[in-house]
Amino acid sequence: MSARAVEAIGLVKEFERGRRTVWDRLRRRPDRRERFRAVDGVDLAVEYGEIFGVLGPNGAGKTTTMKMLATLLEPTSGTARVLGRDVVREAREVRRRMGAVLSDGRSLYWKLTARENLEYFAALYHVPGSEAAERIQHVLNAVRLDDRADDYVERYSTGMRQRLVLARALLPDPELLLLDEPTVGLDPQSARDLRDRVRDLQGQGRTVLLTTHYMEEADQLCDRIAIVDHGRIVALDTPAGLKRTIGATEVVRLEVTAANGQAPVDGALLGRLARAGEVTHIERRDGALAVTVHSRSARDFVPAAFDAAQAEGVAIRHVEVVPVTLEDVFISLTGRALRE
Amino acid sequence: MSGASLAGDLRAFGAAALKEWRLLRRYPTLFVGFLFWPIALPVAYVFQARAYAGDSPAALDAFAQRSGTTEVAGFLFLGWAAYMWISMILWGPGTALRTEQVRGSLEALFMTPASRLVILFGPLVSQVVWALWMFSVVIGTMTLVFGVDIAAASLPHALAVIAVAVPALYGLGALFAAVVLRFGEVSALVQAVRGVFTVFCGMSFPIVVLPEWGRAVALALPPTYLIGDLRRVLLAEAELTDMLPDLVVLLALGLLLTALAVVAFRATERYARRGGSLAQY
Numbered sequence: 367m368s369a370r371a372v373e374a375i376g377l378v379k380e381f382e383r384g385r386r387t388v389w390d391r392l393r394r395r396p397d398r399r400e401r402f403r404a405v406d407g408v409d410l411a412v413e414y415g416e417i418f419g420v421l422g423p424n425g426a427g428k429t430t431t432m433k434m435l436a437t438l439l440e441p442t443s444g445t446a447r448v449l450g451r452d453v454v455r456e457a458r459e460v461r462r463r464m465g466a467v468l469s470d471g472r473s474l475y476w477k478l479t480a481r482e483n484l485e486y487f488a489a490l491y492h493v494p495g496s497e498a499a500e501r502i503q504h505v506l507n508a509v510r511l512d513d514r515a516d517d518y519v520e521r522y523s524t525g526m527r528q529r530l531v532l533a534r535a536l537l538p539d540p541e542l543l544l545l546d547e548p549t550v551g552l553d554p555q556s557a558r559d560l561r562d563r564v565r566d567l568q569g570q571g572r573t574v575l576l577t578t579h580y581m582e583e584a585d586q587l588c589d590r591i592a593i594v595d596h597g598r599i600v601a602l603d604t605p606a607g608l609k610r611t612i613g614a615t616e617v618v619r620l621e622v623t624a625a626n627g628q629a630p631v632d633g634a635l636l637g638r639l640a641r642a643g644e645v646t647h648i649e650r651r652d653g654a655l656a657v658t659v660h661s662r663s664a665r666d667f668v669p670a671a672f673d674a675a676q677a678e679g680v681a682i683r684h685v686e687v688v689p690v691t692l693e694d695v696f697i698s699l700t701g702r703a704l705r706e
Numbered sequence: 707m708s709g710a711s712l713a714g715d716l717r718a719f720g721a722a723a724l725k726e727w728r729l730l731r732r733y734p735t736l737f738v739g740f741l742f743w744p745i746a747l748p749v750a751y752v753f754q755a756r757a758y759a760g761d762s763p764a765a766l767d768a769f770a771q772r773s774g775t776t777e778v779a780g781f782l783f784l785g786w787a788a789y790m791w792i793s794m795i796l797w798g799p800g801t802a803l804r805t806e807q808v809r810g811s812l813e814a815l816f817m818t819p820a821s822r823l824v825i826l827f828g829p830l831v832s833q834v835v836w837a838l839w840m841f842s843v844v845i846g847t848m849t850l851v852f853g854v855d856i857a858a859a860s861l862p863h864a865l866a867v868i869a870v871a872v873p874a875l876y877g878l879g880a881l882f883a884a885v886v887l888r889f890g891e892v893s894a895l896v897q898a899v900r901g902v903f904t905v906f907c908g909m910s911f912p913i914v915v916l917p918e919w920g921r922a923v924a925l926a927l928p929p930t931y932l933i934g935d936l937r938r939v940l941l942a943e944a945e946l947t948d949m950l951p952d953l954v955v956l957l958a959l960g961l962l963l964t965a966l967a968v969v970a971f972r973a974t975e976r977y978a979r980r981g982g983s984l985a986q987y
Contacts, residue, residue, distance in 0.1 A: 381982060433982070436817055440979045462819040472810035477732040478725065489721030490818035492714030534814070 368450025371542050371573040372412035372435060376444035379405040379430050379597075404430040406597035407444070412575050414541075417568050419588030420577040421692060423702075427597035428577035429468070432546045435575070436466045449542055462492070465535030466544040470551060471527025476520040480511055480530050483519060484537065491538040505533040509563055525556025532563060543567060545576040549583060561587055581692035593696055600699045609690045612698045614644065614660035617691070618667055621654040621684035622675060638674035643667045646698060654683065660694065711819075718820040722828020726802075730832065737839075744840045745847050748786040751910050752779045752852070773912040775941040779852035784940060785909040787844040788933045791837050793900060795830065795875045799883035800892040802829040807890070813984050822971060826883055827876060837868075845940075856940050863939040863946055867932065870953050870960075874928035877963025884970035887978050903929050928963070931956045 382399040390397075405427040412418040420428050433439040435448055437457040445452065451459045474483050484502045493501050506512040509529040519527060528548065535543055545564065549557035564574055564587060578584050584591050585605045592602040601608055622635065639645055639659060647658035661667040664687040675682045697703055730736060755778050759765030770776045803826070806812040815825050841864075848854040878899075885892045903909070906920060907929040913921055924930045931952045938944040946953070978984045 430982075433813075438813055438816060438979065438984060439982055440976070458819050461817055466817050468817070469810055469813060473814045475725065475729065475809075475811070477729050482725070482728055486721050486725040487814075487818065489714075489718040490815065490820040490824070492711070492718065492819055495717055538819075 368447065370411050370447075371414045371416075372410060372418075372446070372448055372575055374408055374410040374431075374435070374444065374446040377405055377408040377410070377431065377434060377441055377446055378403060378443045379427075379434060379439060380442040403597050405434070405441075408594070408597070408599055410446075410592065410599070412573060414573050415568070415571060416589040417564065417574040417576065417587050419584040419591040420575070420594055421579065421581065421584040421591050421696070422577075422594035423579055426579075426594045428579075428594060429546050430597075431594075432466070432468060432544050432575075432577055436464070436468060436544055437461055438468070462538065463540060464542045464544065465538055465540035466546075467528075467531050467535045467548055468544065468546045469531065471519070471522070471524060471531060474519045474527060474530060474534075477518060479516050479518055480506065480522075480533070481515045483530065484534060487534050488537050493537060501537060501539070505536040508536060508566065509533040510559075523556070525552050525559065528552060528556070528560060529563065532560070536567075540572065542573045542575065545574060547577055547579070549578070549580065557583070581696070585692055591692070593692075593699060595696075595700045601695065605692065608692060608695045612644075612660055612690060612695055614662055614690055614694075616661050616664040616667075617688050617694050618643065618659045618661050618664050618671070619684075619686040619688070620657045620659070620671060620682055621651075622657060622680050623654045623683050624680050635674060635678045635680060638677065639671060642670035642674070646694070658694075658697075660690070660698070714819075715821045715824055718824045719828045719831065722824055723831035726829040726832035727835065740836055740839060741843060744787055744790060744843045747790070748779075748783040748844070749847075751782045751786070755782065772914050773937075775937065777854050777941050780848050780854040780856070780941045781937060782910055783844050783848045783852075783854075784936050785933055787841055788929065788936060789903070789907075789909045790840060792875055792903060792929050792932075794833050794836065795879045796882060796896050796899060797879075798830045798833060799826045799876075799879040800886040800896065802826075803883045803886045804890070804892070807886070807984070816975075816984060822975065823968075826880055826971065830876065830879065854941070857943055860940050860943055863944075864936055866946055867935045867939060867949070867953070870956050871928060871932040873960030873964050874956055875932075875960075877960060877965075877967045878928070880967030881963065881970055884967065884974045887971070887974040887983075890983070903927065906930070908933055928956055928959045931959075 380401045380403050383402050384399040386397055386399055408427070408431055410431075420431065422428050430439065434441050435446055435453060437453050437460050440454060447453070448460045449463050451463075453460055475486070478486070481502060484505065485498065488498045488502055503512065506515050509532050511526060511529055511533065514522070514526065519530065522530065532545075532548070548564070549560050552560065561583065564576070567574055576587070588605060590602065590604050591608060592599045593608070594600065601611065603611070635655075636645055636648065636657070639657065643659040643661040645657060645659050647656075649656045659667065659671075668685060668687070671685075672682060693703065759769070766776050766778070769778060773781055775781055803812065806815060845856060849856055882892050882896055885895060906913070906916065906924045907927050908924065913924045913930060913934070916924060935949045935952050938949060939946070
């Protein structure tokens with residue numbers, strides 16, 4: 367067994383932006399396509415048995431990274447080994463030992479039953495004929511679809527289809543599972559259910575590498591998280607470790623208005639607030655100034671904020687104190703919110 | 707490739723055919739279509755031939771001199787049956803790949819360790835059932851409706867000719883699949899090739915009526931041999947040994963086209979993996 371379930375060093379993937387038509391080629395016009403890096407030097411080391419999350423906004427390079435690890439994309443440079451095998455030179459071996467969910471229920475055959483879908487993929491995964499029926503029943507049980515196994519997939523809900531996609535990925539009895547945004551498009555109940563299944567998989571000793579742009583999902587599920595932005599890993603630690611990096615335990619959100627009901631001029635007020643905590647985000651919204659502050663103790667900061675408001679002749683109309691989240695970590699690292 | 711891997715791929719091949727067959731069964735009206743066209747298309751040409759020549763002995767003699775048979779209906783039915791089967795194969799792998807791409811299942815298939823040949827040709831195996839069904843309908847109509855006399859002993863010979871033609875035709879189908887992976891669209895090319903086959907391969911007329919350069923083109927195309935030899939075994943009761951040179955050419959074309967298809971498909975798969983076009987359509 368190799369030392370790590372996934373190991374990537376300096377992984378880069380470049381794509382071309384723009385187009386060059388056949389006409390352009392025939393006319394021998396210069397190639398004006400621009401190359402851009404979707405993944406820009408990612409180093410990754412996923413240990414056996416952990417749930418490792420890649421958290422980042424849409425377009426950060428998460429899916430491209432997963433596709434390279436799943437052998438669907440060839441890296442432009444850098445190397446990646448999955449379960450000790452090189453994803454380019456030993457692609458077929460990688461596929462044999464890994465399961466992946468990189469697509470939604472659209473990738474199933476809707477006119478087949480769940481069992482028929484799995485029978486087909488069991489054969490493609492080279493599951494021995496003598497074991498196939500038992501393996502299929504096992505994965506159906508694992509995702510709790512055994513009672514609907516002989517229904518056409520077209521009659522399934524979105525959540526059920528996503529569970530079937532997960533069941534398909536489990537067919538090779540993989541040591542490693544790659545899950546790309548596994549809960550996108552699911553209702554809260556289905557998403558919670560799928561997260562439970564992922565925890566079960568870890569309980570069975572499997573390694574899970576998942577991408578998500580849902581910070582709560584990453585926080586709840588993952589042992590370690592890599593935060594990615596613009597194709598690069600900007601932080602990597604346990605969820606608690608990442609939250610510690612911003613040097614606060616609580617986030618205080620204030621909405622401040624001037625006496626005339628308008629958003630106040632912020633300079634002097636922010637100067638006072640900054641002496642009591644770290645002002646991380648300011649936004650004018652609905653005639654108020656929305657201020658986000660990282661604080662070691664909201665109990666100390668909130669009275670200080672009211673004193674500052676009184677001194678500047680403005681009113682605090684709303685106060686919200688919440689624990690530090692990964693969203694706050696992302697904002698402190700990139701200056702943007704995850705959903706921007 | 708290890709023995710276990712080969713056995714796995716063979717099982718996967720069967721599973722791909724079964725999957726395709728199950729999907730086809732969910733649309734039973736397709737069977738009606740396959741009952742209709744193998745009869746309707748050649749019948750139209752049979753009546754056209756009658757309109758031109760009627761029962762004139764001179765016209766039939768002229769036709770026999772050029773085609774080697776007086777069975778106009780049999781000649782046309784076999785030509786069009788072969789054409790329809792060839793069309794199925796030409797469309798088959800490319801369409802299967804394109805359907806998977808549009809459906810969103812192509813990446814899921816490419817993430818399995820199964821050989822690409824399974825993904826490419828597995829679904830086509832189910833079409834053997836369609837082909838058998840179509841040839842049965844054609845031969846039944848020829849014999850029962852048009853009174854064409856076909857010896858039972860000729861049928862295994864016809865099957866042998868079809869079997870020899872399979873690598874060449876499947877090779878062509880796989881080449882089209884490579885085009886799908888590269889350009890995402892193949893219908894215009896398939897239509898053009900079908901047009902070439904219709905004109906040069908003798909679907910509805912003997913190729914001796916073509917100009918010399920046209921005959922040269924015909925002899926470079928695998929369907930010419932398939933159609934000509936099917937007519938010879940079923941209508942003229944020729945022996946396979948009589949057609950040995952044709953069958954050798956057909957096999958050689960098959961090997962060449964299959965090798966070309968494998969190389970082209972690997973190259974385009976690599977292109978798709980570099981550019982990320984597997985999931986694009």
